[in-house]
Amino acid sequence: xxxxxxxxxxxxxxxxxxxxxxxxxxxxxxxxxxxxxxxxxxxxxxxxxxxxxxxxxxxxxxxxxxxxxxxxxxxxxxxxxxxxxxxxxxxxxxxxxxxxxxxxxxxxxxxxxxxxxxxxxxxxxxxxxxxxxxxxxxxxxxxxxxxxxxxxxxxxxxxxxxxxxxxxxxxxxxxxxxxxxxxxxxxxxxxxxxxxxxxxxxxxxxxxxxxxxxxxxxxxxxxxxxxxxxxxxxxxxxxxxxxxxxxxxxxxxxxxxxxxxxxxxx
Amino acid sequence: xxxxxxxxxxxxxxxxxxxxxxxxxxxxxxxxxxxxxxxxxxxxxxxxxxxxxxxxxxxxxxxxxxxxxxxxxxxxxxxxxxxxxxxxxxxxxxxxxxxxxxxxxxxxxxxxxxxxxxxxxxxxxxxxxxxxxxxxxxxxxxxxxxxxxxxxxxxxxxxxxxxxxxxxxxxxxxxxxxxxxxxxxxxxxxxxxxxxxxxxxxxxxxxxxxxxxxxxxxxxxxxxxxxxxxxxxxxxxxxxxxxxxxxx
Numbered sequence: 001x002x003x004x005x006x007x008x009x010x011x012x013x014x015x016x017x018x019x020x021x022x023x024x025x026x027x028x029x030x031x032x033x034x035x036x037x038x039x040x041x042x043x044x045x046x047x048x049x050x051x052x053x054x055x056x057x058x059x060x061x062x063x064x065x066x067x068x069x070x071x072x073x074x075x076x077x078x079x080x081x082x083x084x085x086x087x088x089x090x091x092x093x094x095x096x097x098x099x100x101x102x103x104x105x106x107x108x109x110x111x112x113x114x115x116x117x118x119x120x121x122x123x124x125x126x127x128x129x130x131x132x133x134x135x136x137x138x139x140x141x142x143x144x145x146x147x148x149x150x151x152x153x154x155x156x157x158x159x160x161x162x163x164x165x166x167x168x169x170x171x172x173x174x175x176x177x178x179x180x181x182x183x184x185x186x187x188x189x190x191x192x193x194x195x196x197x198x199x200x201x202x203x204x205x206x207x208x209x210x211x212x213x214x215x216x217x218x219x220x221x222x223x224x225x226x227x228x229x230x231x232x233x234x235x236x237x238x239x240x241x242x243x244x245x246x247x248x249x250x251x252x253x254x255x256x257x258x259x260x261x262x263x264x265x266x
Numbered sequence: 267x268x269x270x271x272x273x274x275x276x277x278x279x280x281x282x283x284x285x286x287x288x289x290x291x292x293x294x295x296x297x298x299x300x301x302x303x304x305x306x307x308x309x310x311x312x313x314x315x316x317x318x319x320x321x322x323x324x325x326x327x328x329x330x331x332x333x334x335x336x337x338x339x340x341x342x343x344x345x346x347x348x349x350x351x352x353x354x355x356x357x358x359x360x361x362x363x364x365x366x367x368x369x370x371x372x373x374x375x376x377x378x379x380x381x382x383x384x385x386x387x388x389x390x391x392x393x394x395x396x397x398x399x400x401x402x403x404x405x406x407x408x409x410x411x412x413x414x415x416x417x418x419x420x421x422x423x424x425x426x427x428x429x430x431x432x433x434x435x436x437x438x439x440x441x442x443x444x445x446x447x448x449x450x451x452x453x454x455x456x457x458x459x460x461x462x463x464x465x466x467x468x469x470x471x472x473x474x475x476x477x478x479x480x481x482x483x484x485x486x487x488x489x490x491x492x493x494x495x496x497x498x499x500x501x502x503x504x505x506x507x508x509x510x511x512x513x514x
Contacts, residue, residue: 035363157373161359167327168373169348211364215400220364 006240014134015126019232021141025186027228030203035159040090042200044097045071045187050104053121068188075184079177124195124247137189144182194247205254212265278340280305280456286334288321295321299481308457309473314500317478319460323428351417355428361402368397374419390415391441427459443470
């Protein structure tokens with residue numbers, strides 16, 4: 001079948017497996033991100049990860065793990081500043097987002113010659129997913145999903161009413177810190193396929209489409225994952241057939257599905 | 267833990283408030299408030315608007331910083347939270363949050379059996395058909411009843427309610443006070459509620475805690491709510507109104 005031709009290529013198989021794993025991870029995290037109005041967090045962490053990628057390229061280490069460690073440090077710094085100061089979280093994120101991105105730009109200036117890897121991180125590339133990347137994505141996804149499943153009641157309560165969650169004895173600070181760390185890891189992993197500029201779309205668009213149709217929390221979660229997978233698989237296939245950047249195509253498919261959902265939800 | 271709490275029944279009062287003061291900036295909200303509430307008692311916090319009733323509740327729950335000491339069964343509030351049920355004055359949440367009543371009730375700490383939902387909903391005057399409705403679609407009264415159901419579904423050792431009968435009609439109010447009594451009688455739950463309605467409260471509670479920035483009176487309603495104390499609490503003009511209700 002010509003339509004399934006793209007599945008014969010190993011790079012495409014890796015991209016698809018990575019995409020399916022990231023689809024589940026980003027959609028489930030995205031449900032809590034959108035309910036807690038933290039969409040800017042993913043955007044900020046993704047842009048800030050540029051500095052981590054630059055450090056990886058400059059030092060000769062694999063950029064993905066370095067960027068992940070960098071993003072986790074930033075997430076914990078954002079969490080600490082949010083707790084210790086009276087600054088709103090979007091202000092704190094804004095400061096780190098721009099500063100870290102600026103650092104990334106300055107560091108990139110020290111690398112010599114053309115940097116194809118940098119471009120793939122900026123806009124995403126289905127060619128860039130290596131076997132080691134796939135392992136990193138798979139292990140991280142499993143670990144974060146185990147935490148999400150075991151903490152779903154606490155996270156739901158926390159998203160609905162932080163005060164009620166505190167009174168119920170939920171460790172609100174700890175769970176919020178873990179959520180920030182999980183989000184930063186998932187966002188950096190998503191950078192591989194979607195790129196720094198567009199990765200946060202997968203945290204936002206599938207839960208947004210799902211919310212237009214969901215009547216319960218359970219259906220919201222299931223629909224978000226379902227739409228996320230449709231968007232990624234369709235986006236990857238289209239980017240392969242028309243030789244277009246994967247990140248941009250995935251986001252455009254998501255935006256199209258969102259528009260369709262808007263039309264049919266009323 | 268619950269067993270531990272119940273075993274220590276005779277060792278500590280359920281709530282000990284010692285020299286509690288709450289100050290925001292230069293404004294004193296509560297000053298040197300002290301009282302004890304015993305296990306299994308129903309106590310009402312009364313006072314005029316802005317007297318610090320909700321602040322007192324929030325301090326007991328450990329939600330705000332304070333000076334002084336608050337112990338729940340001899341322990342810090344943060345250590346016994348999983349045994350406290352709380353119904354806030356206003357439940358602030360996004361009405362578009364996609365969650366059904368059933369899912370909301372499931373957020374309680376223990377696993378709840380199907381038949382318990384029906385029993386609990388009946389206790390608060392709701393039909394089981396409400397379980398599948400989105401939480402954000404409920405009326406004010408229905409939401410208040412669901413909040414009470416959620417707070418009591420796993421039989422907390424301490425139940426704290428901030429103006430719980432808001433939005434509930436008079437018939438529902440009677441049912442609500444019966445629910446509080448049955449929680450106390452069947453499960454030994456200690457109840458603290460904030461109320462404006464002295465007349466109703468006087469017939470239901472064991473203790474009243476009268477606050478107006480400080481503790482004005484404390485004790486069983488008939489002893490604590492004297493004309494003099496009511497005047498001190500509400501001001502001379504309003505006290506006669508409350509006193510009239512009280513003797514009805």
